[in-house]
Structure formats: structure tokens, C-alpha cells
Amino acid sequence: MNGLLNVSRRKFLQATVVGGTGLVLGVSFRSAEAAAPQRFEPNAFLAIDGSGRVTIWVAKSEMGQGVRTALPMVVADELEADWAMVHVEQALAEPKYGRMGTGGSSSVRNSYLPLRKAGAAAREMMVSAAAARWGVEASGCRAESGVVLHAPTGRRLAYGELVAEAAKLPVPADPKLKDPGQFRYIGTPMPRVDIPAKVNGSAVYGIDVRVPNMLVATVVRCPVVGGKLSKLDDSAARAVPGVRRVVPMESGVAVVAESTWPALRGRQALVVSWDEGPHAGLGQDSIWQQLETAVQKPAAVARATGNVTRALAAGRTLEATYQAPLLAHLTMEPQNCVADVQPDGCEVWAPTQVPDRARAVVAKLLGINPERVVVHTTFLGGGFGRRLETDAVVEAVQLSRAVAAPVKVLWTLDDDFAHDFYRPPSVHRLFGALDAAGQPLAWLHRLSVPSRSPERLKNGIDEGALTGALQVPYGFPNLAVEFAASATPVQLGAWRSVAHSYNAFAVESFIDELAHFAGKDPLAFRRSLLAASPRHLRVLDLVADKAGWGRPVPKGRGRGLAVHESFASVVAEVVDVVAEGTGFRVERVVCAVDCGTVVNPNTVEAQVEGGVTFGLSAALREAITIDQGRTVQTSLSEYAPLRMREAPVVEVHVVKTNEPPGGIGEPGVPPLAPAVANAVFAATGKRLRKLPLQPPSRGTG
Amino acid sequence: MANLSFTLNGRPQTLDVDAAMPLLWVLRDVLGLTGTKFSCGIAQCGACTVLLDGKPMRSCVVAVSSAAGKHVTTIEGLSTDGSHPVQRAWVAEQVPQCGYCQSGQILSAVALLAEKKAPTEADIDAAMSGNFCRCGTYSRIRKAIHRAAKETAP
Ligand code: FES
Ligand code: FES
Numbered sequence: 077m078n079g080l081l082n083v084s085r086r087k088f089l090q091a092t093v094v095g096g097t098g099l100v101l102g103v104s105f106r107s108a109e110a111a112a113p114q115r116f117e118p119n120a121f122l123a124i125d126g127s128g129r130v131t132i133w134v135a136k137s138e139m140g141q142g143v144r145t146a147l148p149m150v151v152a153d154e155l156e157a158d159w160a161m162v163h164v165e166q167a168l169a170e171p172k173y174g175r176m177g178t179g180g181s182s183s184v185r186n187s188y189l190p191l192r193k194a195g196a197a198a199r200e201m202m203v204s205a206a207a208a209r210w211g212v213e214a215s216g217c218r219a220e221s222g223v224v225l226h227a228p229t230g231r232r233l234a235y236g237e238l239v240a241e242a243a244k245l246p247v248p249a250d251p252k253l254k255d256p257g258q259f260r261y262i263g264t265p266m267p268r269v270d271i272p273a274k275v276n277g278s279a280v281y282g283i284d285v286r287v288p289n290m291l292v293a294t295v296v297r298c299p300v301v302g303g304k305l306s307k308l309d310d311s312a313a314r315a316v317p318g319v320r321r322v323v324p325m326e327s328g329v330a331v332v333a334e335s336t337w338p339a340l341r342g343r344q345a346l347v348v349s350w351d352e353g354p355h356a357g358l359g360q361d362s363i364w365q366q367l368e369t370a371v372q373k374p375a376a377v378a379r380a381t382g383n384v385t386r387a388l389a390a391g392r393t394l395e396a397t398y399q400a401p402l403l404a405h406l407t408m409e410p411q412n413c414v415a416d417v418q419p420d421g422c423e424v425w426a427p428t429q430v431p432d433r434a435r436a437v438v439a440k441l442l443g444i445n446p447e448r449v450v451v452h453t454t455f456l457g458g459g460f461g462r463r464l465e466t467d468a469v470v471e472a473v474q475l476s477r478a479v480a481a482p483v484k485v486l487w488t489l490d491d492d493f494a495h496d497f498y499r500p501p502s503v504h505r506l507f508g509a510l511d512a513a514g515q516p517l518a519w520l521h522r523l524s525v526p527s528r529s530p531e532r533l534k535n536g537i538d539e540g541a542l543t544g545a546l547q548v549p550y551g552f553p554n555l556a557v558e559f560a561a562s563a564t565p566v567q568l569g570a571w572r573s574v575a576h577s578y579n580a581f582a583v584e585s586f587i588d589e590l591a592h593f594a595g596k597d598p599l600a601f602r603r604s605l606l607a608a609s610p611r612h613l614r615v616l617d618l619v620a621d622k623a624g625w626g627r628p629v630p631k632g633r634g635r636g637l638a639v640h641e642s643f644a645s646v647v648a649e650v651v652d653v654v655a656e657g658t659g660f661r662v663e664r665v666v667c668a669v670d671c672g673t674v675v676n677p678n679t680v681e682a683q684v685e686g687g688v689t690f691g692l693s694a695a696l697r698e699a700i701t702i703d704q705g706r707t708v709q710t711s712l713s714e715y716a717p718l719r720m721r722e723a724p725v726v727e728v729h730v731v732k733t734n735e736p737p738g739g740i741g742e743p744g745v746p747p748l749a750p751a752v753a754n755a756v757f758a759a760t761g762k763r764l765r766k767l768p769l770q771p772p773s774r775g776t777g
Numbered sequence: 778m779a780n781l782s783f784t785l786n787g788r789p790q791t792l793d794v795d796a797a798m799p800l801l802w803v804l805r806d807v808l809g810l811t812g813t814k815f816s817c818g819i820a821q822c823g824a825c826t827v828l829l830d831g832k833p834m835r836s837c838v839v840a841v842s843s844a845a846g847k848h849v850t851t852i853e854g855l856s857t858d859g860s861h862p863v864q865r866a867w868v869a870e871q872v873p874q875c876g877y878c879q880s881g882q883i884l885s886a887v888a889l890l891a892e893k894k895a896p897t898e899a900d901i902d903a904a905m906s907g908n909f910c911r912c913g914t915y916s917r918i919r920k921a922i923h924r925a926a927k928e929t930a931p
Contacts, residue, residue, distance in 0.1 A: 140874030140876065267871065268871060270873075270876065272859050275852075275872075275873065275879060276852060276858070276864065277810070277813070277853045277880050278857070283811075284805075292806075335807075336806050337795070337798045337806065340818075406911055407877075407911060408822065408875070408911045409814070409877045410815070455875070457875050460911075489817045489822075678871055682871065685916055686913035688913070689913025690911070690913045711819065712821040713821055719907075720905040720908070721902035723916060725916065
């Protein structure tokens, strides 16, 4: 058979080279890299060689949000590099990069200043090197697009000619940063560097990695969380041609084969019975009941202003309960990882959001120094928080150790559905009060959501689960937020925009309900309570203008609004829906975004468009339910996410500002669900308080 | 094991493989053409789309034996330098985010444009709704298809 073993490392290398943005090979615990002569490498993020070629290392994971372009743009701008000479590399997991985790929409936000400084320091060193060569004052020289110029004499030296001298200079600790008016790349729409490889098939994701002698494994796991293997008959599986080994392991039973097809067939041939453990009876009804019961009585106070109890007793009150379900991440690239455990270390290739954590986990698992672990971050076929977990990495390492060969562990999409770290389910009870004149008097939000782990609770409060509820921006004189702690055996994790995803639904739905209760326009009502939040006001005004808020809407249509701050950005969205039969259709979404300084406008727009579509898919359709301890929805047809034919028109308008950059991968998601529910109310008079708003009927698709 | 022949990206190809192996795994594991992606494995997502005699097929559920004697086109066969009009439109509109679904999206679009020179919105909906995109690039895909149609118009 012309099998996997024929596909050599050469091929793998080729694939990465074609992409131009692929993996770094040859830097490993096995081969110490010889320092290239004539190379200027003042810090972890950039190097310039004698030809003037600039290498910029990206320490964040590219999962579609454009970091492989945006972060180098920041470095190149301060460096005054010529973009045509810039070559981008993915960084290996190393402490010199600091925290590498890609999540919380933090990449540009947290790297912005350090990367500017890294670029600026290198620029100053280039200028100093040139000034010294010419024997002139550095202040009389300037850098421009990869060249140092001395205006009085018209002399010029390219960066490549200066590397040897610059490399000997001290690195300035506090280089002078550019004035935003001088930015060359920041704020300019730049084509993404990863896109050419993503339209010709050469982009290398984790699933595409091959190393010599690599085996492929699939793992069957107990469908019930906490279950264990009780009986295994692997004779049929081992009889499948190409299957090498069947390995019972902590997470299940692995079939290790020469390539993917026999691994999948072998898995099907396994005869396994499980001891389903203590959670085999768990059902969705009991999950909801637990949360609903928890919000019936006062809970731990996480924030309080004024006296809510008294204000609620004094005013005209409104009360509503909202519910948001468990959700799956559904990255299109199933979980996978390649590990090669060697006697003296381990090399890992993973589509991971946390290469640094993966490195630590592998080192601990193998009982070796992290320096003996090399983690290559590939492209990620979607992240959304799922790849903050290291479960597939652990499996690959365990299996490589067990079979003494490099192993790629590959999940199926069903595995991903059934064994995800889901967005937690939540129940929100809100109370509001208006005074006799209809002015807002009180706000009480009581939230119950199971914590991802008991350690997250401090004095009965899980602050992480409260983000977006705790910071409610509306200026109620009496305001309280309460948290009712609970737990569940279901695996929970961070799902794009994390707690904002459910808290914004409750907060922005209820403020809309209160506006109608007060007989006020939902925009005017919000504005009246946002005097202390100029960024909110600005995006509200922008979105209202662009969406034509206040203009008459034909019968059978409705327009809904929501605004929410997350990850240091504020997004307002106006959704237009059309009533259709007993349901509705989302026609258009207009967004206004304040994400501070924009590095790559092209990416910002794309992320908001994507976030809106992702958020709409969840708002309309998505829910994971649990029955008899197992996940009910294990296929696309059952989960029924949004397809092309249902995708609305999305318009994105970005506020111009020189404030520090905010996040952009997630902030488009939270306002969407409430904006849709508010639009449905405007169109039909029906208030929808449970997500998803249009659940798929069972078994369709 | 059987000897199978087909034309792959314009070149003749003969293989000795399990005839029941899905074309997807032959492409990815045997031939090393990893541009064709695995996701759902059951014809629900379109990530594995290739063209079989010009028609879009889900290679995860097509046994390699059904490709015998036919023309198979994968993403690598459009052009490696991105010069195919649909690839160019995809770059111009900056369509891909994570990119994982995009090989399949592009091949479905190529098949659509071969059938309809100027597809309507409804044509696009019908031809593209079998290709799931988790990153939500649908509106850019739509724009890119219109752009490619315009640029290839006589
Ligand atoms: S992998 Fe073939 S359609 Fe999903
Ligand atoms: S671009 Fe990520 S799934 Fe389509």
C-alpha cells in the first residue's frame, strides 16, 4: 500500500514552505540553532539579516482573527520596516514571549505597547548604527521604510547594511514611540498574510501535520462524563488491516493505525461497554430546575448601590426570567494533536490557543523539564475558546509514549460535540422599578450559572461568570447584582465572549423591557441612563444614525437594539427582523464599534461580521441538551447552525479614536442575541426570553 | 486492494489502495494533498468538497473506487499561485478567517460558476448552503462569488 510512510517529512516541509507562514522546523531540543552571523536580533519578536529581510515572530495563535498580520504590522510600523521585506513566523512556545494564550480578545490589546517598543528600539538602534558609521548626530538621521537617511548630506543606508553594527549596540529600554499621525501601517487596511495559503490548500493546520513514521489514532470515549471502561473486545478492531494497536487509556480506548481510514474503521469495530458512573441519570430538566430554584431566593451580593430592596418595594416593578443554554464550540477542524515522545524530550504540533500551557502540561505529564518540550503552533481551524483546553495534547503525548512512535490523535466532529467544554447554561432573574414619574429607580440582576470549577468561587461568587452583568453601565440609583452558585458534572469552558454571551442577553433584553414598561423609546431610555458612559453613547448614536433608528418601520417588521461592552470594546447593534408565519427572519444587522485604535481595519470588520453571524447562529438555533448523562446533539444536522441561506446582511461602522486598542474577536457576539429578541418584540409584540429563539425541531436538518 | 486509475488535477494517477477507502483519505493520507479538509465525515459540512468530473462531491463519503476513470479536482488543482479567478476573488474580498472550510467553499463556488455565469442570490444560497462556515464568512463568500462572476464575464 502506498501509505502514510511514503509521505515524508520533506512533503511536510514543502507544505509549510509553500504557505510561507508555516511551522518553524529545525529549532528543537535536538539541534541547537547556530546563531547566524550578520544577524540583528534585539529581542524575541524580530530579527533583521544582512539582506534586509525582517523576520517577525508572532506568539499568538492564528485562528482567523488576523493576528499573524496585525501583530507584525505593529512591530513593522515602529521599526519603519518595508512591509515587502517582512517575513512572519509563528513563535515556538518559549518563556521569552511571556503569556502566549490567545483568548479574551487580548492579542492586540496586550501586545500593542510591548510590540511597539520592540519595533521602536530596533529602529533607534538602526539609526544609531548609521549615525556612528557616518560620524553624525543620531538626531540628524531618521528611518524610513527600511532605510536610515541623513537629510543634510542625503546619505542613506539600508537596514541590511547595518545589522552587524546595530547588533553590538545596547537595546534602548525606553525608545521613543511614534506619534499616531506618523503611523505607516497601523490603521491601514492590510491584506492578511495567511490568506494566500488559505485559498490554495497549502495552509498547515494541526490535522495536516505529518512527521516520519507517524501513526494516527482515534479514541472512543464514554458518552457519559465521569464514566469508565468496563469491558473491551478489540479482536475485530485489531483485525482491520492497517491497525497497529488498541490502547486503553484514561480518556477512553484508542485505535492506533497506519493512517486515518484504518483508525476510523478500527474504532467502529471496537466492542466496548462502559461503567457510566454516577452521572448516568443526568437530564436537562434537572439542570434547568437546579438553576431556576437557585434564583428564587436572594443570593450572594456581588455589587450593590443604594437600597434595591426598598426601591423595589416603593416603585412600579417589572420582573422577568431569561435562560441561555449549554453551547458547543464546533470548530470545523476537529480536535487533534501530533506528539513525538523521544527518550530525551518531546515535540508537539498542535492547533492550540495555549502553546505555553501545553508545554507545561506535557512537561509535567512526562516528568521532564519544559525545556525538553518543543511546541509548534499550527494554524487553528477555529478556536472560539475550545482550544484553550489541552485534552487532545495530553492524549497525543500519552499515545506516543505508549506506542513509542509519533502519533497524531484525531477526533471526529461527533467526539467534539459529545466531549466539548460547553458554554455553561444560565438562568437570570431580573427586577426593575420605576418611580411615579416613570423614572428608573432600581435594577436587580440575580444570576445562576454553574461554575467551571469550584476554585472559581470566592465567597460564593464567581466573578468570571458575572462579567458583563456586574458592569451593567446603566445609572440606576439603586442597583444590585447577585450570584447564586451551583455546580454540574457537565464539562464547562470558555465560549467566544465567555460570560458576556449570556449576561448581555439578560441585561440588554431587560433594559429594553423596562424602556417599553416606561413607555419610552428603547434608544432614548438607554441614553438617559448612560451619562457616565461616553463610549456607549457614541456607538449608540452612530448605530442609530446608520440603521435609521426612529424612522417608521413597515408592519410585520421590527427593529431591535442592544449595546454591550466587553474586552475593552463597546459594540452597539441594530437588528431588523421580518415576521414570517409564526416565526421571523433576521434581515440586516448594523453594528457600530468602538475598539479603540484599529490596527487592521480589514480584520476588525471581518471579526465583527463573523462574530455577528456566529452570535446569530447561537441566538436562533444552538443548544446542547443532556439526556441520561450524554450529549443529545452530536452532529451538524441536530445542532443546525446557520448556513449561507440564512446569513443576514451585516454592516460594520467603526468609531475613529486614538485610545488604546480594545479586543475585537469577541465583542461582536454579545449584543446580537438581545438585539434580535428586542427586534422580534418590536415586530410581533412577543417577548422571547429563552435562547435559542428558533430551536430546530428534533431530528431535522 | 485494487489498482485504480483516475485523473487528479489534470495528471493521470494510478493507485493500489482499498477500494472502499473514501476519496478524502486517499487524497490526504495516501497522496499528501491536505488542502481537502476533514470535518463532519458524513456529508453535512462540505469541508471535504472536491470536483468529480466538474461536479462538487463530498469526498468523505465517496469511495475512491467511484472516482475510477474520472477527473478529480482538488483545491491544489485550481492553481498553486492563487491565479484562478475564484481564488483571486477570495483574496480580493479577504474571505477566509480560520480558513478551514474555504477549500470546500471555493470548489463549490467554482462548480456553481461553471453552471451559471451570473448566479443570483438564490443560486448562491442553493449551491453554497451545504458548505458550513463556523467563522461566519458567508457575506464575504457571497461578494467574492459575484466578483468572480463579473471578472470572468465575457
Ligand atoms: S467532511 Fe465531508 S461533508 Fe463534512
Ligand atoms: S473560515 Fe473558519 S470555518 Fe469558514
